[in-house]
Amino acid sequence: xxxxxxxxxxxxxxxxxxxxAVLPIYxxxxxxxxxxxxxxxxxxxxxxxxxxxxxxxxxxxxxLVTSGPGATNAVTGLTDALMDSIPLVVFSGQVPTFMIxxxxxQEADTVGITRPCTKHNxxxxxxxxxxxxxxxxxxxxxxxxxxxxxxDVPKDVQFASAKYTGPKAMTSxxxxxxxxxxxxxxxxxxxxxxxKKPIFYTGGGVINSGPAASQLLRELVEAxxxxxxxxxxxxxxxxxxxxxxxxxLGMHGLYEANMAMHDCDLMINIGARFDDRITGRIDAFSPKxxxxxxxxxxxxxxxxxxxDIAIIGDVGHVLEDVLKVWKSRGRKTEREALxxxxxxxxxxxxxxxxxxxxxxxxxRPQYALERLEALTKDRKDRFICTEVxxxxxxxxxxxxxDDPNHWMTSGGLGTMxxxxxxxxxxxxxxxxxxxxxxxxxxxxxxxxxxxxxAVQYRLPVKQFxxxxxxxxxxxxxxxxxxxxxYSSSWSEALPDFVKLAExxxxxxxxxxxxxxxxxxxxxxLNHDGPVIFDCLVEKHENCFPMIPSGKAHNEMLLGExxxxxxxxxKGSVLV
Amino acid sequence: MSALKIKKGSTSHSAYNxxxxxxxxxxxxxxxxLVENEPGVLARVIGLFSGRGYNIESLTVxxxxxxGHLSRxxxxxxxxPQVINQITAQLGxxxxxxxxxDLTVAGRSVERELALFKVxxxxxxxxxALRLADVFRASVVDSTLESFVFEITxxxxxxxxxxxxxxxxxxxxxxxxxxxxxxxxxx
Numbered sequence: 209x210x211x212x213x214x215x216x217x218x219x220x221x222x223x224x225x226x227x228x229a230v231l232p233i234y235x236x237x238x239x240x241x242x243x244x245x246x247x248x249x250x251x252x253x254x255x256x257x258x259x260x261x262x263x264x265x266x267x268x269x270x271x272l273v274t275s276g277p278g279a280t281n282a283v284t285g286l287t288d289a290l291m292d293s294i295p296l297v298v299f300s301g302q303v304p305t306f307m308i309x310x311x312x313x314q315e316a317d318t319v320g321i322t323r324p325c326t327k328h329n330x331x332x333x334x335x336x337x338x339x340x341x342x343x344x345x346x347x348x349x350x351x352x353x354x355x356x357x358x359x360d361v362p363k364d365v366q367f368a369s370a371k372y373t374g375p376k377a378m379t380s381x382x383x384x385x386x387x388x389x390x391x392x393x394x395x396x397x398x399x400x401x402x403x404k405k406p407i408f409y410t411g412g413g414v415i416n417s418g419p420a421a422s423q424l425l426r427e428l429v430e431a432x433x434x435x436x437x438x439x440x441x442x443x444x445x446x447x448x449x450x451x452x453x454x455x456x457l458g459m460h461g462l463y464e465a466n467m468a469m470h471d472c473d474l475m476i477n478i479g480a481r482f483d484d485r486i487t488g489r490i491d492a493f494s495p496k497x498x499x500x501x502x503x504x505x506x507x508x509x510x511x512x513x514x515x516d517i518a519i520i521g522d523v524g525h526v527l528e529d530v531l532k533v534w535k536s537r538g539r540k541t542e543r544e545a546l547x548x549x550x551x552x553x554x555x556x557x558x559x560x561x562x563x564x565x566x567x568x569x570x571x572r573p574q575y576a577l578e579r580l581e582a583l584t585k586d587r588k589d590r591f592i593c594t595e596v597x598x599x600x601x602x603x604x605x606x607x608x609x610d611d612p613n614h615w616m617t618s619g620g621l622g623t624m625x626x627x628x629x630x631x632x633x634x635x636x637x638x639x640x641x642x643x644x645x646x647x648x649x650x651x652x653x654x655x656x657x658x659x660x661x662a663v664q665y666r667l668p669v670k671q672f673x674x675x676x677x678x679x680x681x682x683x684x685x686x687x688x689x690x691x692x693x694y695s696s697s698w699s700e701a702l703p704d705f706v707k708l709a710e711x712x713x714x715x716x717x718x719x720x721x722x723x724x725x726x727x728x729x730x731x732x733l734n735h736d737g738p739v740i741f742d743c744l745v746e747k748h749e750n751c752f753p754m755i756p757s758g759k760a761h762n763e764m765l766l767g768e769x770x771x772x773x774x775x776x777x778k779g780s781v782l783v
Numbered sequence: 784m785s786a787l788k789i790k791k792g793s794t795s796h797s798a799y800n801x802x803x804x805x806x807x808x809x810x811x812x813x814x815x816x817l818v819e820n821e822p823g824v825l826a827r828v829i830g831l832f833s834g835r836g837y838n839i840e841s842l843t844v845x846x847x848x849x850x851g852h853l854s855r856x857x858x859x860x861x862x863x864p865q866v867i868n869q870i871t872a873q874l875g876x877x878x879x880x881x882x883x884x885d886l887t888v889a890g891r892s893v894e895r896e897l898a899l900f901k902v903x904x905x906x907x908x909x910x911x912a913l914r915l916a917d918v919f920r921a922s923v924v925d926s927t928l929e930s931f932v933f934e935i936t937x938x939x940x941x942x943x944x945x946x947x948x949x950x951x952x953x954x955x956x957x958x959x960x961x962x963x964x965x966x967x968x969x970x
Contacts, residue, residue: 323827324834328878331822348878381819382878507872510865514805 209335209372210299210361211236213342214243216375219270221246221261221636223254227274228314229301232366246636246665249657251278253629255285255356256655259294260633263616264591266418268295268349269633275301276314279360280321284623286356287325291620292441293416295354297345298326304364305333318360327355333362335370343378352384353505354416384504388521388529395517396476396500397534403474404545405552406434409457409486412441412619413479413503414523415612421524422446422612425478428531432541435553437465439480440604441619448608454553458486459755460601463561463764464553466753469494470761471552477501479523482512483620484782492760502526561753561766562605571722573599573674573745577606577646580672583729589641590614591634595627595651598680598751603646625654628671632658635667642670642733649675649742650699659712662738670732671740676747677702684750705742712738720744757782805865811840812867812887813894813964816856819879820846827877828856837870838862841896841939841961853881859939859962886964894964898942899924900933904953912952919945930955 210233214222223246226234237245248254251273258269269289273282279300289296303312319331328348330341341359349357400406408429414421422445429436429452436446437457446453455462457469469475475497480486482501487493493513501508501515502523509518519526534540566575577599584590585608592607593616594600600617609615616634618626631645645652652673662669682697709716715735719728719742732739753764818824825844832839840859847855860870867885874883886892900921902912912931916923921935935945939962946957 319823320826323823324830353876381881505876507869507876509872510805511869511872514865 209338209370210342210366211240211243212372213339213375214270217343217346218267219243222270222272223248223257223261223633224272225249225251225254225274225278227276227278227301229275229303229363230272230278230299230361230366232363233272233299233301233361244636245272246632247661248629248632249660250655251281252285252625253632253655253658253661255282255289255296255298256623256626256629257633257636257658257661258296258298259285259289259292259626260593260616260630261637262294262296262633263415263630264613264634265637266613268297268346270297270299272299273301274314275303275318276316278314279316279318282358283321283325284621286322286358288618288621288623288626289356290325290327292618293354293412294356295349296356297342297349298356298358300358300360301366302331302360302362305362306364308362318358322358325356326358329358329360331360331362332365335365335368338365338370339372339374340378343373343375344380346375347378347380348382351382353413385520386504386522386525388502388519388526390529392517392519393526393529393533396519396530397537399474399498399500399517400432400434400476400534401537401540402542403434404542405468405472405549406432406474406476406546407454407468407472408434408436408446408476408478409438409469409480410436410442410445410478411439411480414442414445415479417479417504417523419612421479421522421527424524424527424531426450428527428534431531431539432534433543433546434476434541435468435550437461437469439483439486439619440617442480443604443615444609444612447610449610456604458483459488460605460751460753461755462605463559463753463766464556466755466761466764467556468553472497475499477503477515478527479503481508484512487512488755488763489758489760494761559766561764563767564749566722569721570746571720571725571743573602573676573749574606575722576672576674576725576743576745577602579725580644580646580729581607583726583733584642584644587642589638591616591631591638591641591643593617593627593631593634593643593645595645595647595654596622596624597648597651598684598749599646599648599651599674601681601751602674607646624651626651628652628655628669629658629661631669631671632661632665632667635669636665643668644670644672647671647673648680649673649677649702649705650679653703656708659709659714659738659740663713666737668735668737668739671738672732672743673705673741674743674745675702675705676745676749678747680749681751683748687750688756705740709738709740714738714740716740716742718742718744805863807863809861809863810867810887811859811861812885813892813962814858814860814871814874815882815884815886815964816858816874816880817847817882818854818856818877819881820852820854821879824854824879825856827879828858828874831873831877832860832870835869835873837866841959843961843963857962857964884966886966889966891967892964893967894938894962895936896939896942896960896962897934897936898945898957898959900935900946900949900954901930901956902933902949902953903930903955905929908952912949915945915948915952921945
C-alpha cells in the first residue's frame with residue numbers, strides 16, 4: 209500500500225536503510241520496479257540525500273528508515289529540512305501497535321521526538337487510514353511553507369491489508385493562503401514608484417515557490433532597475449551574471465550588498481526571513497528604510513524586524529500581481545535618483561571586498577574555488593553542494609549561480625555533513641549532470657560513509673575538499689574572540705584521502721601546488737566516477753568580509769586588518 | 784457547530800488594532816485555539832510554548848465538537864505585543880490547528896474559572912468561612928465536622944481574592960480548572 213501511494217504521488221526515488229520494523233515495506237519494494245530504492249549507509253545520509261533530491265528538482269524528497277535508531281538518526285536531517293523549508297516525506301517503521309509503550313526492542317517515541325523537528329507528523333495505528341495519511345503528508349510537505357513531515361508506521365499496520373484510496377480522495381483543512389492581499393501589493397507598488405535607494409533582498413522562498421517565481425523576479429528586477437542581493441538560500445533565483453546583482457549579503461556577504469542594505473530607503477524582502485546571519489545587530493539594521501516583507505508564512509512577519517508593508521502569500525503569485533499593478537500604473541520609478549544610487553553602489557564595488565593574495569606555493573582556498581568556478585561555470589548542468597563552514601561561505605562568494613535549484617547548502621541549521629549525501633541525492637535526480645560538493649575536510653568526514661553509496665550506484669559525484677587541517681570557521685572565531693586559543697579546532701589524524709577513495713573503489717586526487725591546480729581539477733572533471741579531491745590549502749586563511757557578532761552592516765571587517773578586540777563581550781555571547 | 788461560533792479575531796489590518804507591535808509593555812492575552820481532536824495535539828501546542836520560550840499562565844482543553852473532532856484550548860499568556868503576535872502566528876502554523884482567536888484583541892469576552900477549596904477549622908473560623916463563601920457565592924460541596932470543600936466560579940481575580948481571604952482561616956488545598964473564555968455577543 210505504501211509503494212502504491214508513492215507511485216501515485218509520482219515518486220521515483222526513495223532513500224533508505226532497512227531494519228526489522230520496516231521489513232514489510234522493503235518486501236513490497238523488492239517486488240516492484242517503479243520506484244528505485246537507494247541504500248544509504250546511515251539514516252542521516254538518507255534525509256540529506258532526499259533534501260538534495262528535493263532542492264534540485266522542486267519535488268518532494270522521500271526517505272524510509274526503521275524504528276528506534278533509524279528514526280533518531282534521521283532527526284538531524286529533519287531539523288535541517290525544517291529550518292531550510294525543504295519538502296520531505298519520511299517514513300519510519302515502528303514496533304507493532306500492541307507493543308508500543310513497552311520499551312520494546314528498537315522502540316522509540318518517534319512522533320514525540322520528531323514533533324518539534326517536522327512540519328507535521330503522524331502515527332498511523334490503522335491500516336485503513338494509511339493511504340489517506342500518505343497523500344495528506346505529501347500535501348502538507350509541499351504546500352504553504354514547505355517542510356519535512358514524518359509518518360510512523362507500526363509493523364502490524366504494514367502487514368495488515370485495507371482498502372486503498374487514491375490521492376484524489378484526499379481532503380485536508382490545511383490550505384495556506386497563496387494570493388497576496390491586494391492592499392499590500394498596491395502599497396508596495398506605490399513604494400517602488402517613490403523609492404530613491406531601493407534594494408531587493410531575496411531568499412529561499414523564491415526558490416521554493418518554483419522556477420516561475422524566479423522568472424518573475426528577474427522580470428521585476430530588470431524592469432525596475434533596482435539592485436538585488438540574496439541570502440545564502442536564495443542564490444540562483446536572480447542570475448549572478450546579471451548586472452543588477454550585488455552578491456550575497458549577511459555575515460560573510462559582500463561589502464556592496466551589506467552597505468546597500470544599510471543605506472537603502474526601501475527594502476523589499478521576498479521570501480527571506482531576517483535571519484540573524486543577515487541582520488547583524490537588530491537595532492542598527494537598515495535604520496532609514498521602509499521595509500516590505502513578502503512571505504508565505506505569517507509567523508515570519510514581524511518576528512525579528514518590524515515591517516511597514518507585509519504581504520502574506522506565495523512569492524510567485526505576489527510577484528505576478530506586483531508586476532501587473534506596477535505596469536498598469538505606468539511603470540514608474542525615480543530614474544534620476546536610481547542612477548545616483550547605482551553610482552554609490554559602484555563606489556562600494558570598487559572596494560573589491562573579496563580581494564585576496566594568491567602568492568607563494570600554497571593554494572589559497574579562494575583561489576581554488578575561483579579556478580573551480582572558471583573551469584565549470586559554462587556547464588549549464590552544474591550543481592554545487594556544500595558542507596558547512598568557511599568553504600561554504602567562500603563557495604557562496606566565489607561561485608556564481610545563474611539558475612535556481614542548482615545550489616544545495618545547509619543554511620538555517622548549519623549541518624556539517626550535509627553536502628556529501630546531498631550531492632548523492634542531486635546526482636540521482638540528474639544522472640548526467642556535473643555535481644560537485646565543495647567541502648571542508650572536517651565536515652566531509654562527518655558523513656564519509658556515503659562513499660559506499662556513491663560507489664555502489666556509480667554516482668560520479670565530485671568531492672572537492674578544501675583541506676586546511678582545521679575546523680576553519682571555529683578556528684577563525686577562536687582567533688577573533690578567544691585570544692587565539694585554538695581549543696580542539698585541529699583535524700588531527702586525518703586519513704590519506706587518496707587512499708581512502710581507493711579503498712572505496714573510487715578515484716582520489718591530491719593537489720597542493722597552485723601551478724597544478726587547473727590540471728588536477730580537469731582530471732577530476734574528466735573522470736567518470738566518484739572522485740575525492742584533496743585540495744591542500746592555506747591553513748590560516750580567514751573568511752572575509754565579516755560582520756562581527758553584535759555589529760551592524762556598516763561595521764564589516766574587510767580583511768586581515770586589526771581584528772583583535774573587535775567583538776565586545778556582549779557580542780561574544782552571540783554565535 | 785453553533786457552540787463553536789466564536790468571533791473572528793481582528794487581524795493586523797484591523798483599524799481597531801492600534802497596539803504598537805514592538806513595544807516592551809507586557810500584556811496578558813486570552814487565546815482560543817480550535818484544534819483537531821487527535822493524539823498528541825496538546826503536546827504540539829505546549830511544545831510550541833516551551834520550545835520558543837513563551838509563557839503559559841493557564842491552559843484548559845476539552846472536546847467541544849464530537850462530530851467535527853474539534854477540541855478547544857483556552858490559553859492565557861503574557862508577553863509583549865510582538866510576542867503575542869508571534870504566538871498567534873506560530874499557533875496558526877500548526878497543521879492540526881484550525882483557528883486561533885485572540886479574545887483580548889477581538890473585543891469583549893467573558894472569562895470564567897472554577898475552583899475547589901478545602902478549608903479546615905473549628906468554631907468561629909468555620910462560621911467566618913461560611914460567611915465569606917456566601918459573599919463570594921461559593922457553595923459547599925462537601926463537609927465534615929472539621930472541614931468544608933467549597934466550589935467557586937468566577938474570574939481568575941475573584942478566585943485569587945477568595946483564596947487570599949481563606950488562607951488565614953484554614954485553606955489547606957485548592958484545585959483550579961484554568962480559564963474558559965468566550966467572546967461576548969451573538970457573532
